[in-house]
Amino acid sequence: MSEYASLSRAELARALESLDSTPLAASELKFLLRELQRHQLELEMQNRELRETQHALEESRGRYVDLYDFAPMACVSLDGRACIRELNLTGASLLRRDRPHLLGQPFIPFVEPQDLSRFLQHVRQCLLGETQSTELTLRVGKERRLVRLHSAPFDGGEPHGHLCRTALLDITELRQMQLRLSLTERLATVGTLAAGVAHEINNPLTFVLGSLQLAARRLLNPSGSGTEEMDALLKYLTDARVGAERIQNIVRDLGTFSHPDERPPAPIDVRQVLELSVKMAQGELRHRARLVREYGPVPDVLADGSRLGQVFLNLLVNAAQAIPEGHAEQHEVRLRTWAEERTVCVEVRDTGQGIPPELLGRIFDPFFTTKAVGKGIGLGLSISHGLVTALGGELGVESEVGRGSVFRVRLPMAPGRSAASPTPPRQEVLRRARLLIVDDEPLLAQTLQMLLEPRHDVTVLHDAREALEQLRNGTAYDAILCDVMMAEMTGEQFYEELSRTAPEQTFRLIFMTGGAFTQTARDFLARVPNARLLKPFHAEELDKLLAPLLR
Structure with missing residues (x-):
């Protein structure tokens, strides 16, 4: 067979003709035919393997494309x-x-x-x-x-x-879920503190009611000269105002922990945030331990006070709940602050029951808790750890069974800022103006009207639709004070309708809110640029917001 391998097709044809004239031609042709058939079968097998390989590659590529796409x-x-x-x-x-x-x-x-x-x-x-x-x-x-x-x-x-x-x-939905879980834990903590908050409010509330009763009694039964009566009334009313402002501060402090507002970090003193958290946790701490403060001087940190307050509140509540009730004189919760290099340190140390070594490594895991049912859902420390880490800091723990626990928060110092020279506030005399109050709470609207009427012309409407009708018909006001949460028409709906019918008046809206407690209302207030007034408020706060509109 090898002697024919290098022949051309024509040469093979001539060779076949010559073979016919020889006696052995038939046997050699049969041999050559068998060899050709064998090679044809081998080529066919190779082609089939190539086709199968190509098909497998195409299937593999298709699967890869599907997986990729x-x-x-x-x-x-x-x-x-x-x-x-x-x-x-x-x-x-x-x-x-x-x-x-x-x-x-x-x-x-x-x-x-x-x-x-x-x-x-x-x-x-x-x-x-x-x-x-x-x-x-x-x-x-x-x-x-x-x-x-x-x-x-x-x-x-x-x-x-x-x-x-x-x-x-x-990860948009993941972050939203984390935010909701954070809010859930925060609200669970606030719920735990409800009794303590009620105690903090009831004391000044009793003081307010007592002062008002004394003032009313003095008015009904005067017992001295006109000047003495006025002095006594002024004292009772001043005392009532002090008590009311204390309640206002407590409610605002509570709002700090219950509202999931996303604010940009700002330089803040950790001792102020820690004290705010102590106020919130007093109901848990008072009957369990003495509170000892060792506040060393520290620079500011860059943080959101609400989030950092949640961290400190969680640590304080955990410290209190690690101590049995009824022996406050035998236990203490010690708070320390100090600075080292470029770090601000905050320590919460308790003399409670401590954490077993086998559990210490799991306390920052989500939903892990050693508390009884109803005392927490096991997210407090996990969320606190995440909040501190997000600020570039560290949250660590040391504990010994029977001797208590120590939680340390380490946060980087805020970048240095040059102190600006204080500018004395400028007292502005506001011109007399036309004001509209839209609020479905008659007593509040009436009180606000009496505060403003000596200096302004005030119209009060309890129905937002009636107010819209006036504005739609061309009645214009220098400023419109509108409540956010109203039964028939919300402040958001009022704003949207006003934007269509009298858009120039939307810039004169000031929103009043006792706490935008729905997510829709909070989103609305975050979206619009209008000023807002948090109830309760002082007349000076209102004047400050009116000033840009009445210059």
């Missing part, structure tokens, strides 16, 4: 200019655009401006060969989506070169 997370590959080179269908769905329209386009327009520098640094470091993880906010139409980016470098070959291959996890 329909993965539960968005996947995108970015080049050195942060342009989209690859994108799965989940990613296109996240960005609310068709995939063909996104390929080759820059990703930057989808990033919130305040997060843009972090995003570009993330891509840059990834292309340099580092695996990166970052959280930032995306702008998708009118929505804002919080995402976590996990990126790794990838060689995309020609023509793209090195790519930043990124998985985007939409």
Whole structure:
């Protein structure tokens, strides 16, 4: 067979003709035919294997494409200019655009401006060969989506070169759930403190009622000269006002812990926040332990006072509940503050029952609790740990069974600020103006009217729809004081309707609220730029808000 391997087709044909004239031609032709048939079968087998391999590759590629396109997370590959080179269908769905329209386009327009520098640094470091993880906010139409980016470098070959291959996890709902859990734990803590808060309110409330009764009795049965009577009445009314302001402060302190408002961190003194938390926890502490304060001088930290107060409140309540009731003189809760290097330290130490060593490593786990049913849901320490970590700090614990526990919060100092020279407040004389009060609480509206009428022309309406009708017909006011929570029409509905019928008057709205206790009302107040007045308030606070409208 080897002697024919190098022959051409024509040469093979001539060789076959010559073979016919030889005696052995028939046997050699049969041998050659068998060899050809064998090679044909081998080629057919190889072709079949190739086809099966190609089919398997196509199936594998199809499965990969399906897994990539329909993965539960968005996947995108970015080049050195942060342009989209690859994108799965989940990613296109996240960005609310068709995939063909996104390929080759820059990703930057989808990033919130305040997060843009972090995003570009993330891509840059990834292309340099580092695996990166970052959280930032995306702008998708009118929505804002919080995402976590996990990126790794990838060689995309020609023509793209090195790519930043990124998985985007939409954690918006997760953060909202964490916020709701945080609020749940906060409200559970406030519920635990309800009895203590009632005690704190009942004392000044008794004082207020007693002072008012004395004033009324003096009015009905005067027993001295006119000057003496006026002095006595003024004293009773002043005492009543002091007691009412104390109640006001307690209610506002309680609101600090029950409202989940997201405020930007600001420089704050941890000792003030700690004292506010002590007020809230007094009901739990009073019958269990003596409170000892060792407040050393500390610089400010950068934090949200509400969130930091929740941390301290959780630690104080836990310290109190670790101590049995009835032997306060034998136990203490000691609070310490001090500074070391660039760190502010806060310590809460109790002489309670302590934590067993086998449980100490789990106390910051969500839903882990050693308390009895109804005393907590096991989120307090977990949330506190998360809040402190988010501020760049640390929350640590030491404990010994029978000797008590020590919780230490360490927070970075706030960046230094140059002290601004104090500017004395300028007393403004407000011009006489036309004011409208819209409130469905008659006594409150009447009191507010009596406070304002000596200096202004005041109209009071208890029905927001009647107020809208007046404004719609052209009646104009210099300022409109409107309650947020009303039965027939809310302050938000009043605002929206006024925006359509008399938009120029919306800028003169000042909202009054006794605490926007619904999420819708809180969202509304966060959305509109109008001033708001928290009930109860002083006349001076109202004048300060009226001043820009009445200049």
